[in-house]
Amino acid sequence: MEKKIRNLWKHVIPQQQFESTETKATYKSLSLAENVTILDDEEAATIIERAEQKDDSDAATVLNGTIIENNTTQVPVNLHKSHHVILDEIARGGMGAVYHGNQMCLNRDVAIKKMLATNEETSSRFISEALVTAFLDHPNIVPIYELSKNESEEIILAMKLVGGNTWSDLLESKDFDDHLQILLSVCNAVAYAHSKGIIHCDLKPANIMIGEFGEVLVMDWGIAVDISPGEVKRGIPQKDVHRPMGTPCYMPAELAEGRGEDIGPWTDVYLLGGILYKLLTKKPPHQGQTILEVLRSACTGCELDFATDTPLEIQEICRKALALSPQERYQTTAEFNNDLRSFIKHRESILIANQAHTKFTLCVSNSEAKNIYEEVTTCISGFQQALELWADNLQAKTWRHDARIFYAQTALRN
Numbered sequence: 001m002e003k004k005i006r007n008l009w010k011h012v013i014p015q016q017q018f019e020s021t022e023t024k025a026t027y028k029s030l031s032l033a034e035n036v037t038i039l040d041d042e043e044a045a046t047i048i049e050r051a052e053q054k055d056d057s058d059a060a061t062v063l064n065g066t067i068i069e070n071n072t073t074q075v076p077v078n079l080h081k082s083h084h085v086i087l088d089e090i091a092r093g094g095m096g097a098v099y100h101g102n103q104m105c106l107n108r109d110v111a112i113k114k115m116l117a118t119n120e121e122t123s124s125r126f127i128s129e130a131l132v133t134a135f136l137d138h139p140n141i142v143p144i145y146e147l148s149k150n151e152s153e154e155i156i157l158a159m160k161l162v163g164g165n166t167w168s169d170l171l172e173s174k175d176f177d178d179h180l181q182i183l184l185s186v187c188n189a190v191a192y193a194h195s196k197g198i199i200h201c202d203l204k205p206a207n208i209m210i211g212e213f214g215e216v217l218v219m220d221w222g223i224a225v226d227i228s229p230g231e232v233k234r235g236i237p238q239k240d241v242h243r244p245m246g247t248p249c250y251m252p253a254e255l256a257e258g259r260g261e262d263i264g265p266w267t268d269v270y271l272l273g274g275i276l277y278k279l280l281t282k283k284p285p286h287q288g289q290t291i292l293e294v295l296r297s298a299c300t301g302c303e304l305d306f307a308t309d310t311p312l313e314i315q316e317i318c319r320k321a322l323a324l325s326p327q328e329r330y331q332t333t334a335e336f337n338n339d340l341r342s343f344i345k346h347r348e349s350i351l352i353a354n355q356a357h358t359k360f361t362l363c364v365s366n367s368e369a370k371n372i373y374e375e376v377t378t379c380i381s382g383f384q385q386a387l388e389l390w391a392d393n394l395q396a397k398t399w400r401h402d403a404r405i406f407y408a409q410t411a412l413r414n
Helices: 002-009 015-019 041-053 120-135 176-195 265-281 291-300 312-321 333-345 347-365 372-389 394-413
Strands: 036-039 061-063 066-068 075-078 084-092 096-103 108-115 144-149 155-160 208-210 216-218
Touching (some): 002 015, 015 291, 084 108, 108 120, 120 155, 176 208, 176 216, 176 265, 176 333, 265 312, 347 394
Antiparallel strands (some): 066 075, 084 096, 096 108, 108 155, 208 216
């Protein structure tokens, strides 16, 4: 398996980096996203003129300064001069930086993203991410305002300025119920993207922003894959995915092995399941001291380990989402979302049953106690209360049955 992983990833990371401990970063091949062509004004005008001379079925589409030709996998983009002023830097990564800026024509604050070092491949990938994000108009996806060039001919992306923090920065400061509501909002955004044929492929808490007023925004669509049947591709065309990409400690096997033909909604379901596992256990699904160890887990399947007090219902949701085989997972985000909502709806019943079961376990281990009958009766009442809240709580039914049997056996011994 080690040899296979090294061979699969040799075009993504250097051999010496397999011993790195950085397993939470996004890795991707530099050969991705070649489906963008940058046009100058004259070329753009030619396409528009040609489109106007054709009937509607063959006409090019012009959307927010982006010119897309039908019947082609290329997405030609005409970049106008920017009308923004950069004020100060917000964040900087290995390939790009995000700045606080001002859109002068509307006098509003915006976030401006630009590449630190550019070439044809990185520019194409940068534009591809912008096109995907702009295409996905949803309340839980950051709005894109403009893709343009500054005075230095650098490509810049203007988007909504989001105050707040990444979800990863808030994992310790919010309770579990709050986190579940955030996860549901992420599910809504991802389901919308899937309806447009876009698979995110890099969902993780670090790529989710929580705004100052509680808004939830899915960010970083840089390795999104387009699985739509149309010829025009805004993300990475599915047929072009032949190399691994994503975040090692969260990724499913199809991303770890670069199996583009297996990418689908179930790929993002796996990543959502990984986030749920992180919320439940405080660790991502794939563990290891090095990237190589973590990738081995991603390729062969992770061993899930839950605390004993974790409700079985949510354990099962997590296990199904994180199944190694795509066919064994939830096939849509909606299915995952529905089971999660069902768990939330019945959580009070589950909590009461779990509390009663904890008490019952103590009774079993201390069956000679003087007040054992009163204690077991209290447990049975707890299971009954849980069933009154949710009649189909199978775990509560089983535990109530066990408690009644134990009560009767104890009575016979005494």
